[in-house]
Amino acid sequence: MNFSDFSRRRFLATLGGLGAGLLVRPVWPGATGRKPISKPIPASGERLPVIGMGTSRTFDVTPGSDQGRQLLPVMQAFFDHGGGVVDTSPMYGHAEAVLGELLRAARHERQHLFAATKVWTWGEQEGIEQMQRSMQRVGVERFDLIQIHNLRDWEVQLETLKAWKAGGKVRYIGITTSHGRFHDELEVILDTQPFDFVQLSYNIGNRDVEQRLLPLAQERGMAVLINRPFMRGELFSLVRGKGLPAWAAEFDCSSWAQFFLKFAVSHPAVTCAIPATSKLHHMIDNMGAGVGRLPDSEMRARMLRHMQSV
Ligand SMILES: NC(=O)c1ccc[n+]([C@@H]2O[C@H](COP(=O)([O-])OP(=O)(O)OC[C@H]3O[C@@H](n4cnc5c(N)ncnc54)[C@H](OP(=O)(O)O)[C@@H]3O)[C@@H](O)[C@H]2O)c1
Numbered sequence: 001m002n003f004s005d006f007s008r009r010r011f012l013a014t015l016g017g018l019g020a021g022l023l024v025r026p027v028w029p030g031a032t033g034r035k036p037i038s039k040p041i042p043a044s045g046e047r048l049p050v051i052g053m054g055t056s057r058t059f060d061v062t063p064g065s066d067q068g069r070q071l072l073p074v075m076q077a078f079f080d081h082g083g084g085v086v087d088t089s090p091m092y093g094h095a096e097a098v099l100g101e102l103l104r105a106a107r108h109e110r111q112h113l114f115a116a117t118k119v120w121t122w123g124e125q126e127g128i129e130q131m132q133r134s135m136q137r138v139g140v141e142r143f144d145l146i147q148i149h150n151l152r153d154w155e156v157q158l159e160t161l162k163a164w165k166a167g168g169k170v171r172y173i174g175i176t177t178s179h180g181r182f183h184d185e186l187e188v189i190l191d192t193q194p195f196d197f198v199q200l201s202y203n204i205g206n207r208d209v210e211q212r213l214l215p216l217a218q219e220r221g222m223a224v225l226i227n228r229p230f231m232r233g234e235l236f237s238l239v240r241g242k243g244l245p246a247w248a249a250e251f252d253c254s255s256w257a258q259f260f261l262k263f264a265v266s267h268p269a270v271t272c273a274i275p276a277t278s279k280l281h282h283m284i285d286n287m288g289a290g291v292g293r294l295p296d297s298e299m300r301a302r303m304l305r306h307m308q309s310v
Contacts, residue, residue, distance in 0.1 A: 034291040036082035039271045042221040043172065043196040048114060050265040051290035052085030053078050053283075054227060054276035060093035068098045074283045075102050079112060081287035087199070087225065087274045088138065089118040089149050090130050096137040104139055115140050116225070118176060119157050120149035127157045131164075147174035147199055151182050151189070158193060172196035178227050180208055190216050199225040202270065204263045204307050205235055214269040226273040229264045230257070242310050251299055252292025257282065261289035263303050266296075 038047040053075070061067040078086075088095050096117065103110050117134045119127045131146060146161060148154045154175060161173040174197030177186055190198060190213070198217050200209045203226075217224050230236065239256050253259050257275075264273045275286050295303060 032081055032291075034082075036290045037265070037292075037294060039265075041172065041196065041223040041271065043223070048223075048272050049082050049084045049290055050270075050272050050294075051083060051261060051287055052087060052114075052225065052272045052274040053083060054274040055086065055088040055095040055099055056092045056276055058276045058278040059088070059095035059098045061098055063094055063097045063101060068101060071098065071278065072102050072105055074278065074280050075099075076106055077280055077283045078287065079106070079110065081284070082112070082290065083287060084112050084114040085116060085225070085272050085274060086113060087116045087227070088134075089120060090134055091118065091120045091149055096134055100137045100139040114144045116145035116147065116174075117143055118147045118149035119161070120152050122153045122156075124156050124160060127153070127160050131160075142168070143170050145172045145174055145197055146170045147176045147197060150177055150179065151175065151185060154189065162194070172223075174198055174223075174225070176200075176225075176227070183208065183213060187212055187216060190220055190222065195222055197223045197225060197271075199227055199274075201228040202226045202264055202267070203229050203231050203235060204260055204303065205231050205238065210267070214267060218269040223271040224269050226264045226270055229261055229273040229275050235260050238307070239310055245306055247302070250293075251295045254288065255285050257285045258289040259303065261286060262294055263300060265289070266294040266300060 036049040036051070038049050040047050059071060061071070086099065088099050090096060103113065115138060117138065119131055121127055121130050135141070135143065146164070148157045148161070158173075161170065164170045165173050174195050175186070175189060176199035177183070178201040186198070198213070200213055202209050202214070206228075214224065236256060244253070244256060244259060248254070248259055251262060253262055261273055261275060264270060277283050277286060
């Protein structure tokens, strides 16, 4: 049976004990009652919780499948903990469609959703059609943010995005990369073009963007989303079997995931990190990075020294 054909009642019945307790409408700032740390979008002053959610690979499962349904409590935990930014892309296989199915099932929880996708194709008409398909798949009347994925055909897609923004069809526009080989070109683009957001890879093991792109984004008044905050999970291999230093408690950090996320979002230029996970306990862990204190510059230097020694 197609997942989108499920009535809400049948869907809840299917979830049984697993979902029942998680389908309570969250009370903003999250059912946990702990106020999420937020940062402003420079273009508007609108505040975003610093921990968002990615969907690459984790949400690329067969629509309507059990694997897809198992992601519902993961996404609900995100909203229950005060999450907002969800990042997807037509490049991520079934991710947009699966996200749309889950958002329809969790329609009460989605009220704080800040929906971000990307345009990833060549040609003006192809770009327009792709963005329209994304709106249908995710089930939004308009995206909060559409980003040009990996700079693809950026001059053409930017013209459409500017027109869509002027016409109220999208709220913010941005551009993304996760590849160092695009950094020089991206620097020129950011210096000259009117983006509200830029999305970059940044984590405690890969700090290339600290040199030029993060300061430039700050100078140009652009919000910064951070992809690969765990280096696609590789950071966990570096600390496997190693205990968290006791001083991590000084910035309300109780796990390695929170250590990595708090490092990323405490950079002054960073607005929000978008870690991806398919597991409920990882989502709850990750959302713990979005509350309490963030490390200051002295503590960030200590975190770096510590990572160099593990
Ligand atoms: N060019 C672009 O625009 C671009 C490029 C790359 C990424 N992105 C965006 O950025 C998002 C994040 O990047 P990413 O998915 O490549 O990598 P990532 O978030 O750095 O790492 C994801 C990996 O970390 C694991 N993980 C998550 N939370 C964990 C925890 N608490 N403890 C242990 N392991 C944990 C996940 O496995 P489990 O499922 O087992 O938790 C997954 O394997 C993407 O999903 C996508 O939305 C955009």
